[in-house]
Amino acid sequence: QQQVKQSPQSLIVQKGGISIINCAYENTAFDYFPWYQQFPGKGPALLIAIRPDVSEKKEGRFTISFNKSAKQFSLHIMDSQPGDSATYFCAASRSRFNAGKSTFGDGTTLTVKP
Amino acid sequence: EAQVTQNPRYLITVTGKKLTVTCSQNMNHEYMSWYRQDPGLGLRQIYYSMNVEVTDKGDVPEGYKVSRKEKRNFPLILESPSPNQTSLYFCASSRDRASEKLFFGSGTQLSVL
Numbered sequence: 001q002q003q004v005k006q007s008p009q010s011l012i013v014q015k016g017g018i019s020i021i022n023c024a025y026e027n028t029a030f031d032y033f034p035w036y037q038q039f040p041g042k043g044p045a046l047l048i049a050i051r052p053d054v055s056e057k058k059e060g061r062f063t064i065s066f067n068k069s070a071k072q073f074s075l076h077i078m079d080s081q082p083g084d085s086a087t088y089f090c091a092a093s094r095s096r097f098n099a100g101k102s103t104f105g106d107g108t109t110l111t112v113k114p
Numbered sequence: 115e116a117q118v119t120q121n122p123r124y125l126i127t128v129t130g131k132k133l134t135v136t137c138s139q140n141m142n143h144e145y146m147s148w149y150r151q152d153p154g155l156g157l158r159q160i161y162y163s164m165n166v167e168v169t170d171k172g173d174v175p176e177g178y179k180v181s182r183k184e185k186r187n188f189p190l191i192l193e194s195p196s197p198n199q200t201s202l203y204f205c206a207s208s209r210d211r212a213s214e215k216l217f218f219g220s221g222t223q224l225s226v227l
Contacts, residue, residue: 006156032214043118043204043218044157089156093214101147101172102216104156 003027004092006105013112019077021108023090026071030092034102035064035075038087047088048075080112116141120205120219127195128227135190135222137205143217144210146188147172148180150201151221157204163188164210195226 006023013019023033034049050057050064050073057064063076077084087109091102118139127133139146147162149172159172163182177199179191188207192199205219 004156009154034214036218041220043206043220044216045218046215049214091157101159101162102157104158106154106156 003103004090004105006090006108008108009106010109011111013080013110015080015082015112015114017080017112019080019084019110019112020074021088021090021110022072022074023092023105024070024072025092025103027092027094027103028071029094030103032093032102033064033066033073034091034093035062036089036091036104038089038107040086044089077110080110082112082114085110085112116217118205118207118217118219120203120222122222123220124223126225126227129196130194133192133195133224135192135203135205135224137188137190137219138186139188139205139207139217140186141207141209141217142185143207144185145208146182147206147216148178148188148190149204149206150174150199151204152201160190160203195224197226200224200226 004025035047036044037047038044048059048062052068061078066073087107089107090105093102121136144165148160149157158174161180163169203222206216
C-alpha cells in the first residue's frame with residue numbers, strides 16, 4: 001500500500017511558467033513533508049519542507065502548499081527555469097520518531113523548455 | 115566539504131557473487147540509511163542505523179546486510195545478489211534520528227546479470 005502518491009509522473013513546462021507537482025498521503029500521523037530535488041547522476045537534495053501547522057511555505061521561487069484536511073501537499077515552482085529541470089520527490093515522515101524513515105513518492109521528472 | 119561518499123558509482127556483477135557497496139560520511143552524523151530507487155517505486159528504505167553497532171531493517175531488507183562498526187562508515191552487503199536487486203542505490207545520513215535533513219550520496223547503479 002503506497003502511502004504517498006505523487007503526480008504527475010512527468011511534466012514539461014515552458015521557461016517562465018509555473019510548475020506544479022502534487023502529493024497525497026494517507027497516514028495522518030505524518031508530521032513532516034519535505035521535497036527533494038535530484039539532478040541526473042546526483043543524489044536527492046532537500047529543497048524545501050513543511051510541517052502541518054502552516055498551510056504554505058515559500059523559499060524563493062519554490063512554494064509548498066499544504067491542505068491538512070485533504071491530506072495533500074504540492075510544490076509550486078514559479079518562473080520555472082531550465083536549471084530547474086530535475087526529478088522531484090515528495091516525502092512524508094513522523095519526524096519525532098525517525099526522520100530518515102520517510103515514505104517517498106514515485107518522483108516527477110520536470111523538464112523546463114527554454 | 116561535507117559529503118556522503120559512495121563507491122563504486124557503477125557496478126556490474128553476476129548472480130551469486132558477493133559484493134559490498136561502501137558509504138562514508140564526514141559530518142559525524144549518527145544516523146545513516148540505505149535506499150534503493152526503482153522506476154515507479156520511488157525511494158525505498160533498505161536498512162538504517164541510529165549509531166555505531168545499532169542497525170535495523172527498513173521496508174525492503176531481504177537479500178541485504180549492513181554493518182556499522184565505525185560512525186562514519188555504513189557498507190551495504192549483498193551476500194548472493196540476484197537480478198531483482200538491479201537498482202540505483204543511495205546512502206544517506208543525518209545528524210541524528212530526530213534531524214529532519216537527510217544528506218544523500220551520489221548513488222551506485224548496480225546491475226546483476
